[in-house]
Amino acid sequence: SQQGEEDPQALSIQEGENATMNCSYKTSINNLQWYRQNSGRGLVHLILIRSNEREKHSGRLRVTLDTSKKSSSLLITASRAADTASYFCATVQISSGSARQLTFGSGTQLTVLP
Amino acid sequence: DSGVTQTPKHLITATGQRVTLRCSPRSGDLSVYWYQQSLDQGLQFLIQYYNGEERAKGNILERFSAQQFPDLHSELNLSSLELGDSALYFCASSVGTVISGNTIYFGEGSWLTVV
Numbered sequence: 001s002q003q004g005e006e007d008p009q010a011l012s013i014q015e016g017e018n019a020t021m022n023c024s025y026k027t028s029i030n031n032l033q034w035y036r037q038n039s040g041r042g043l044v045h046l047i048l049i050r051s052n053e054r055e056k057h058s059g060r061l062r063v064t065l066d067t068s069k070k071s072s073s074l075l076i077t078a079s080r081a082a083d084t085a086s087y088f089c090a091t092v093q094i095s096s097g098s099a100r101q102l103t104f105g106s107g108t109q110l111t112v113l114p
Numbered sequence: 115d116s117g118v119t120q121t122p123k124h125l126i127t128a129t130g131q132r133v134t135l136r137c138s139p140r141s142g143d144l145s146v147y148w149y150q151q152s153l154d155q156g157l158q159f160l161i162q163y164y165n166g167e168e169r170a171k172g173n174i175l176e177r178f179s180a181q182q183f184p185d186l187h188s189e190l191n192l193s194s195l196e197l198g199d200s201a202l203y204f205c206a207s208s209v210g211t212v213i214s215g216n217t218i219y220f221g222e223g224s225w226l227t228v229v
Binding site: 045088100103107 | 118147149159202204212219221222
């Protein structure tokens with residue numbers, strides 16, 4: 001089962017615009033991570049935000065976390081065609097056993113048009 | 115390049131057969147994870163090993179098994195293959211565990227097609 005659900009499922013924007021993707025999850029988490037996947041390739045870690053953090057930045061990426069709403073957002077500013085990829089949120093639950101693993105959402109397919 | 119190496123990159127096999135996927139983690143990483151990615155199920159956690167011992171099991175079928183060897187490389191064995199096992203299988207590794215906030219690094223995956 002998937003803990004996180006991304007919204008929207010697909011997003012198409014023009015180069016230079018900002019892209020915002022949202023992730024909602026169901027149970028309390030230890031941390032939340034965002035990954036990027038180019039078509040048919042491996043996943044690349046983008047950023048990790050812990051449950052006691054509200055916002056983190058990394059280059060053109062900005063991640064927010066609202067634990068009261070069980071949601072996170074990923075903002076990519078000044079998007080480029082090379083940002084075209086699928087973006088996944090992944091959560092690590094405060095639980096035991098296999099739940100303490102990265103559980104991925106269904107992803108947002110971002111297309112940046114030149 | 116994540117430093118995680120998976121072989122083979124692609125394989126096609128028939129139903130009922132058995133295959134072995136191999137993974138070499140990043141140098142120094144003790145944890146190895148296996149994930150399955152398919153169109154209908156998305157990314158599913160299968161199993162984790164830490165320094166040779168099984169640490170956690172996810173949605174891994176009984177027909178599948180894995181192990182981590184003393185040199186820390188890992189193998190995922192898939193047997194009695196069915197059409198529905200066709201998927202991209204990822205190996206990932208990390209120094210410690212994700213609950214500790216460690217980043218996990220993914221390999222490029224092994225594409226399995228069962229015909």
